[in-house]
Amino acid sequence: MKYFLTVLHVELMKLRKSRVIWVTAAAFTLAPIMAGFFMFVLLHPEFAKNAGLLGAKAQIAGEADWPSYLILYAQMISVGGILIFGFIISWIFGREYVDKTVRDLLALPHSRSFIVAAKFTAALIVNLVLAAYILSLGLLMGFLMGLPQYSTVILYQGIGLILTVTVLVSILSTPTAFLASFSGGYLAPLGFVVFTLVLSQIIAAAGFGDYFPWSIPAIYSGIAGEGSHTGLGPYPLLMVLATGLVGLLATFLWWLFADHH
Amino acid sequence: MGAVIQTEHISKNFGKLRAVKNISLEVDRGEIYGLIGLNGAGKTTLFRMLLGMIRPTGGTVYINGKKIRPGEHNIWKDVGYIIETPHSYPELTVRENLEISRRLRLIPQQKSVESVIHRLNLKEHAWKKAKHLSTGNAQRLGIAKAILAMPEILILDEPVNGLDPAGVVEIRNLLRELALDRGVTILISSHILSEMAKTATKIGIIHGGELLQEMDSKKLCKLFKSYLIVACRDNELALSKLASAGYSPTLNREGLIEIHSEKALRKPEEISRFLVHEGLPPTKLTVREEDLEAYFLKVVEGKEQ
16 A cells, blocks of 8 residues: 555656646636636626527526536536546556656566556546536636525535546546557547547437447436436446446556566 | 576567577676677567566576566566666656656665765756756666666666767776676676677677577687788789788788788788788788677677578
């Protein structure tokens, strides 16, 4: 456990010093700004009228109240998170190969599984911090706009939903880590992330989202319509967990047993 | 006492390519074993197998008597290494990169980082990001990471690449000090053969994945042959005159006359006298000694033929 914490500390230090992570966080800042803008438009119909088409688009967000606002955040993480979290995990694993620093991690006095576990944990921590960051920004904007229907129950439910979606999307990013390790870089995993994101939208739109793991967080977050976020059924949840487990195992096995050139 | 580094009939195939063929070598405590070979000879593949980064197709590797296999990570406590050009985290400073190595290798003494910075003359670069280091200083940082834990074994693939002449001498002295004074066992590869001849106590020649020859550095000099180099105004005519006098001369690639006969080497003045007598006074007459480079090329060419 002590060594795991040491490696985790090292991983977080590398992330903190990396410009890529800060740029990603800055890009993700667009999400609360966009959500805030939608709510602002809904709260001020006269502005929507003047804005024309923009006002019509803003109707996608539903009602301008706290429950809709928080659900919108969960939906943004369920779709944008596949891209952003996928990018983060591609970076965490792929950069070791691109920078050729992986050699320094292969003959250490402890099992390589500590390195892999620490990298996954660091990715999860970053994902949760990013989710918390955009949520904090969102809450601040929500209060500033004076959104109606605020209650601590609604706030906790919203935070619970966002947390669940963040964890689900994080679980689904494990195959990306394997691809980064297998391909020795971050281009292949990024291609995979974009491909799964596009496919998740098409499959969900076709009505088969429950059968495609990367569509499940979005469906759970209620993207398919009001009231669809009623819970995560056992089979979709199992599918997400199985996908995560396959990615996790493949990455561990690769680091432990594959030839590292 | 057994060898510190030992391979037994080790081989590695990549598909149809046989990168390393049946190599058995031993490196004893305090020895500096220099492995020389052309690019693609199999040096790095061999080093990677020694470090457990790739698994041999056949054969076994032992470090400190322990067989290398997945899960035997305790072995690496005593091993410092460089594989090809050392790389560091570009956005981290020299000190931060070393601090990461210290933590990952569980070295309790925090001052070990300062000590290695001082030892490798990196003090004025300590706060520089690794991406801003010159090739030579990046190499120094790689060596610093390798010796940070004061390991008993060093496996160094081309450690003096990119260093300036003063840096090469500095690292040679450091390695010799570690081996001779502290008993560190060093396996090193380099393509700078003259440097290897000065650093290593034992030399192995690897070519086409095979270990062609191993020799003690002290005995190595005895293997180097001496020969006479002669030049005249008319080398063709001098060659035929020397041949008829029984000296068995040959023309080398540079168009100069080479004489390997014992008789000529013992009394080169006889050659001079003979050529003057024949009306072909020599414009050049020197005794040349083979160096490791020439010897290496001869061994490699001999294998290819």
